[in-house]
Amino acid sequence: MTHQRKRIEIVVEAVRAAEVTDLLDRLGATGWTQLPVLAGRGRQGVRRGGDLSGVLDNVVIICICGATVAERVIEAREELLGARPAIVNITDCQVLRAEHF
Amino acid sequence: MTHQRKRIEIVVEAVRAAEVTDLLDRLGATGWTQLPVLAGRGRQGVRRGGDLSGVLDNVVIICICGATVAERVIEAREELLGARPAIVNITDCQVLRAEHF
Amino acid sequence: MTHQRKRIEIVVEAVRAAEVTDLLDRLGATGWTQLPVLAGRGRQGVRRGGDLSGVLDNVVIICICGATVAERVIEAREELLGARPAIVNITDCQVLRAEHF
Amino acid sequence: MSSFLSLIPPPVMFFALGFGAGAVRAELSVPEALARSLSLYLMVAIGLKGGAALAMPGASEGLWAALTAGILLSFLLPLPAFLLLRLGTKLDRETAAAVSGHYGSVSVVTFAAASGTLVTLGVPQEGFMPAVLAVMETPAILTALLLARLGGGGDAPKLNARKLAREVLLNGPVVLLMGSFLIGYLAGEPGRRQLAPFTEALFPGALCLFLLEMGLMAVRQLRAGGKGLPVALIGFGILMPLIGGAAGLVTGQFIGLSTGGVALFAVLAGSASYIAVPAAMRLALPRADAGIYVTLSVAISFPFNILVGIPLWIRLAGVGT
Amino acid sequence: MSSFLSLIPPPVMFFALGFGAGAVRAELSVPEALARSLSLYLMVAIGLKGGAALAMPGASEGLWAALTAGILLSFLLPLPAFLLLRLGTKLDRETAAAVSGHYGSVSVVTFAAASGTLVTLGVPQEGFMPAVLAVMETPAILTALLLARLGGGGDAPKLNARKLAREVLLNGPVVLLMGSFLIGYLAGEPGRRQLAPFTEALFPGALCLFLLEMGLMAVRQLRAGGKGLPVALIGFGILMPLIGGAAGLVTGQFIGLSTGGVALFAVLAGSASYIAVPAAMRLALPRADAGIYVTLSVAISFPFNILVGIPLWIRLAGVGT
Amino acid sequence: MSSFLSLIPPPVMFFALGFGAGAVRAELSVPEALARSLSLYLMVAIGLKGGAALAMPGASEGLWAALTAGILLSFLLPLPAFLLLRLGTKLDRETAAAVSGHYGSVSVVTFAAASGTLVTLGVPQEGFMPAVLAVMETPAILTALLLARLGGGGDAPKLNARKLAREVLLNGPVVLLMGSFLIGYLAGEPGRRQLAPFTEALFPGALCLFLLEMGLMAVRQLRAGGKGLPVALIGFGILMPLIGGAAGLVTGQFIGLSTGGVALFAVLAGSASYIAVPAAMRLALPRADAGIYVTLSVAISFPFNILVGIPLWIRLAGVGT
Ligand SMILES: Nc1ncnc2c1ncn2[C@@H]1O[C@H](COP(=O)(O)O)[C@@H](O)[C@H]1O
Ligand SMILES: Nc1ncnc2c1ncn2[C@@H]1O[C@H](COP(=O)(O)O)[C@@H](O)[C@H]1O
Ligand SMILES: Nc1ncnc2c1ncn2[C@@H]1O[C@H](COP(=O)(O)O)[C@@H](O)[C@H]1O
Numbered sequence A, B, C: 001m002t003h004q005r006k007r008i009e010i011v012v013e014a015v016r017a018a019e020v021t022d023l024l025d026r027l028g029a030t031g032w033t034q035l036p037v038l039a040g041r042g043r044q045g046v047r048r049g050g051d052l053s054g055v056l057d058n059v060v061i062i063c064i065c066g067a068t069v070a071e072r073v074i075e076a077r078e079e080l081l082g083a084r085p086a087i088v089n090i091t092d093c094q095v096l097r098a099e100h101f
Numbered sequence D, E, F: 001m002s003s004f005l006s007l008i009p010p011p012v013m014f015f016a017l018g019f020g021a022g023a024v025r026a027e028l029s030v031p032e033a034l035a036r037s038l039s040l041y042l043m044v045a046i047g048l049k050g051g052a053a054l055a056m057p058g059a060s061e062g063l064w065a066a067l068t069a070g071i072l073l074s075f076l077l078p079l080p081a082f083l084l085l086r087l088g089t090k091l092d093r094e095t096a097a098a099v100s101g102h103y104g105s106v107s108v109v110t111f112a113a114a115s116g117t118l119v120t121l122g123v124p125q126e127g128f129m130p131a132v133l134a135v136m137e138t139p140a141i142l143t144a145l146l147l148a149r150l151g152g153g154g155d156a157p158k159l160n161a162r163k164l165a166r167e168v169l170l171n172g173p174v175v176l177l178m179g180s181f182l183i184g185y186l187a188g189e190p191g192r193r194q195l196a197p198f199t200e201a202l203f204p205g206a207l208c209l210f211l212l213e214m215g216l217m218a219v220r221q222l223r224a225g226g227k228g229l230p231v232a233l234i235g236f237g238i239l240m241p242l243i244g245g246a247a248g249l250v251t252g253q254f255i256g257l258s259t260g261g262v263a264l265f266a267v268l269a270g271s272a273s274y275i276a277v278p279a280a281m282r283l284a285l286p287r288a289d290a291g292i293y294v295t296l297s298v299a300i301s302f303p304f305n306i307l308v309g310i311p312l313w314i315r316l317a318g319v320g321t
């Protein structure tokens, strides 16, 4: 009654989020969800959003998709990494409605 | 030292989130967490929260639970889907404290 | 082309989040991301952030790390649980760039 | 040109600025919390001012007629709206019913802009108009629900009566408007004087900021939900405010309101809700398409009312003639 | 009725409106950012007004006595609170200590509401009272920590002294109040005049909006944390403001404050912190139950003080007699 | 001391308060939505006031010379900045170019603080200065991009011309400033009077709150991005405002501005952008290090300009001599 899918999670700068979601759209993802980020740490040190220009804000993008689209995302890594995401992680998941993804 | 559990993640309209959490409560989940959503795309196109009535806001609901509760959620799909969630995805996860879930 | 990593997700009070991220830093995590929480339910009942002192606000901390760091986090459970997180769940995931985690 | 443009009230110019900035995709945005805060402020200020005005001697003359007329109009206006939609567009029954509810109800900010314009023009208005605004918010919701159910067959959504009653009687704008109105009334003239810097002096500026955001929001919504919008629906979003406004104009004159009151009554009847009704419809008619009613109300009829409706009704009510 | 109700200050009526709206679960909510912004605004405005008032010739008379008395009360009031809680309720030592700290400390908004009421009544007040407010914020935190440790055995939470000192001396409200007070003092009369539209004219309106949210928040907190609340605790939440207020009243008269000053002193002593102390307790006494102290302070004692306490202390201080 | 300190305008004292509170890690924070809202408010108010001032008879004298000079300075100032950075620090070409763009452009709040100080001192200023502020926002972005590409080889980032044009012409602050300026101009004196409680009476208070947050933000940014900041870069962040300010001073005198105008022109030229330019650079020069340019602008040069620059240029422009 559930179906195997992939869950892709990407942390990326808010100002470049549209590049990532455009890419997901083009690769055939049926949708995505953007969540706000309060703060983070990575190679560039601590990032805390809220400066007035917004350039220090990050977002999390979640995309549930089939294995094929996930493959395409992995293959498009050059283009994806061009948007300089901080993290891309992919998890196996089950979904209820196969026809949606 | 860790225990096998399920992680259920649901994207749903903010105005109907209570229906989902009530259902989770009734099915025996020990808890849930709601996160805000900035924007999303799905079959209905792009949704960006922030209209004054709040009807376009979405939230993400995360629920960590045992396999039994997860089964019940899957079985209650009719009722769950009545709240019109956009996504329901379920992942395997490990938790530290078995007694909590 | 992808690499096996762990995804640790922790729900904890906002006022104690720094204790958790400091611990992650000390255990060798290369980074973490904090997301805001709207509301939640657990053993203490419903928590809805937004009181003026901020003591009822929760956050979600996500940390992608290798198996070794994840092991260390599990071993440091005493110290981690000292910060009284509500949930700690760990998932397997794939990442694109091994060198980052 | 400058002399013509200088007749446009600053809040309307800010609406145009927001709309223009959104249209050319300028990187301009207003924090959501600010928009919601300004919306609360406007309701509190309108309520307080109205209540204080009603507390003045003789100010309640004509009140009951206006309230009754407002309630009736709110109940009735969804009917022509529903007919137009069912005959002239391909909307399903439930969405058509939901949309028609928006047009029976009213828009607080359209009212605020019209009221501000009257103040600038020096045209007096009945102090109880904010109460009329408040009572017109919700009757239309009931009509919309009846329309959704009539002939809907066994498939019609189950109506949770208690939930609905709460939604209708206890929705945020109504409670806030009515509560502030009552407080303004009880506090009377001393209260008015104490709160005037907040409710009166600040009002035009706050309205400017808010209309800037409404302009941005209209474009945003047009972009997100306007793509597939059939021409017939856009036509409805322009025609219906004219029908409602005309009905309001005639009714206002019939019950004997002042010139300013007639103009405001027409503006109210012609305006469409974008806070209370969408929220109610989302819960009561979940299968109706929220994208359509939010877009029509926020992105078509609201701009039309701000730019065309308000000056039109003020003129037709007889101001300046 | 109207003439009786019209004596209630508008901010208090807005508190009632928020409480009532929350109680009937109306769909009304204030953005969190607005609540926090108004809270900042109130502290800045109170500080600036107080500082400017202190800069007036002769205004510092009685200042030191009031500061000393305020500090002492803040230190001492947790003692009866702790005793009451340990003898009359089943709270564990740590939670009892945390709760008692809230009642030694003070509530900025209760002070603001009382001060506004005095202004409306035309009763003068000492300009330095905001400084008294600021110094009363934190001594109670120390007492609470001592109470938590005394007899706590080896199990008592390790006290990180540096962290604690920072929490006590550098918590947000204290820094903001004291800083604004100092700025108001330095800027003197010219500064006061320049900032008056912001700090004075806007104050009553901002307080109305904020108390609306406090009413909503009280109900929300009552609902989330009030379910299991034993009757004895609720009783404590009403009794303790009376004890504190009475102590403040007597002390204020003893040190020779004016009628308005005595009333404010009683209000301060009777009020309970809901910003600075919860935050400090959460860090210093992590095993204390935050749900209990937030609920008691925000949802029981705050409403009681707004609705009953302020008029009571103003009357008992001798205003209007 | 008090008499010396009392000469510091309250907004600057609030900046110091925020900076100090941040430095000692007091638990003080301003909601992000409030900071962004105040920033919008300041731009709208500055624009409206400037437009209304320009609508006064004779007020446009010297306008074109000032606009031209402002545009030229914005174009040219990145050149010395870039040279200094490439010769005196180890910044890579792209980051150096990005930083230099910030210093050609301007800071709205530095302008607001300077303008407010002049008002307090009773020194008149040209009404069109907000328009100068607006036109100086963006030319520097173009220079920065040219600097990034010149000699950048094939490796230089591909310039998406359309995207860039939008970024330059349609960035939020420019649209809002220019739009409000135009609205203020069209609304003229009646509009000014109607909006004065919002744009004028509230301004000093809003500036205080905003500078409080800027002080907190400066420390926060210093802490997050300042750790690795080489001394040479910090020196640049202090030297460059002096160079820019001196250039502005001379230019302002050359084109014959009034004393107040000269001071403002120097302040503008010496200030560094922290809204428009970072956003543009992030998109146009993605490999430049955002941590460096945000930190330099917000945490080094902004405080320097507020604390040292403004009084310096006001003095050197000849005020009070
Ligand atoms: N290992 C990690 N786990 C979770 N989030 C991370 C991790 N590394 C980086 N991030 C997030 O990505 C952002 C940018 O990372 P970076 O570009 O490496 O500085 C950080 O601010 C974090 O929010
Ligand atoms: N494949 C997907 N992956 C992630 N989020 C999705 C996906 N599909 C839909 N969503 C989310 O669900 C919301 C509603 O989807 P829909 O009802 O299909 O328009 C969207 O706005 C997204 O936030
Ligand atoms: N089973 C669960 N699934 C998801 N979130 C949970 C769960 N249990 C607790 N939480 C979150 O953790 C917070 C505190 O939990 P507790 O300390 O158990 O009251 C809650 O408010 C929820 O946000």
Ligand code: NA
Pocket: D077, D102, D103, D104, D105, D106, D244, D268, D269, D270, D271, D272, D273
């Ligand atoms: Na209508």
Ligand code: NA
Pocket: E077, E102, E103, E104, E105, E106, E244, E268, E269, E270, E271, E272, E273
């Ligand atoms: Na007290």
Ligand code: NA
Pocket: F077, F102, F103, F104, F105, F106, F244, F268, F269, F270, F271, F272, F273
């Ligand atoms: Na400059």
